[in-house]
Amino acid sequence: MAAEAPAQQPPRKIAILTEPMKEAIRALFPRYPSKRAVTLPALHMVHEHYRCVPLQAMAEIAEILEIAPADVHDTMSFYGFFPQAPLGDVRVWVCRSISCMLRGGDELLGHACRRLGVERGETTPDGKLTVEFAECLGICDHAPAALADDGRVYGPLDEAGVDAMLDELKRGRKDEAPHV
Numbered sequence: 001m002a003a004e005a006p007a008q009q010p011p012r013k014i015a016i017l018t019e020p021m022k023e024a025i026r027a028l029f030p031r032y033p034s035k036r037a038v039t040l041p042a043l044h045m046v047h048e049h050y051r052c053v054p055l056q057a058m059a060e061i062a063e064i065l066e067i068a069p070a071d072v073h074d075t076m077s078f079y080g081f082f083p084q085a086p087l088g089d090v091r092v093w094v095c096r097s098i099s100c101m102l103r104g105g106d107e108l109l110g111h112a113c114r115r116l117g118v119e120r121g122e123t124t125p126d127g128k129l130t131v132e133f134a135e136c137l138g139i140c141d142h143a144p145a146a147l148a149d150d151g152r153v154y155g156p157l158d159e160a161g162v163d164a165m166l167d168e169l170k171r172g173r174k175d176e177a178p179h180v
Contacts, residue, residue: 016057017064021045025064035065039075043082051087083130088123090169091149093134094162100137105144108162109133115166128170150174 017025025042032038042061046053053076062069076082094100094109109120112131116124123130137153139145145155146165150173154165 014056015060016050016054017046017060021049022060022064025061036067036071038065039067039072040079043072043076043079047082052085053082054084086123086127088130089128090173091130091132092146092165092169093132093137093149094146094157095135095137095139095144095155096133097136097140097143099140100144103144103156104158108144108146108157108159111159112162112166115163128172129166 028038028041043053046057058072059069062072096105113120121132137145137147142155144157147153
């Protein structure tokens, strides 16, 4: 009689959340009516730390909050702020709402992507820029417009303006007042 092989254990997943992050999430519990209500602040915490929310982080948040991972994913996907892949140093949105679209916003987004060699939603190979579209930035008086995640506002844009914007954004984040 042959000896039975030991049962294979599934591979252990490496934790994404550090102990300080877990403690910071737990520290929010008294400030909210339920653990579930901490989902959005927890997602913001993870995003701030990693500039994305990996799938494994969603599972770990769910475990801390004692909810299903699908509940965390539902919250994450409702808000468009939480990508699962890392973002560039600067994230920029080119508006394609009706005002911007009528003034060439879609074409300018295409121009930006071609110039950077990426598709919309992708990050440049050097990790400096992530280019996305926005349905509305609320700055229709500057159409077509763009917004960087560090607060810089650009518009009205044309191809030369997009080129200048991309050159500036490639130099990195700024913590100064927005300019038009």
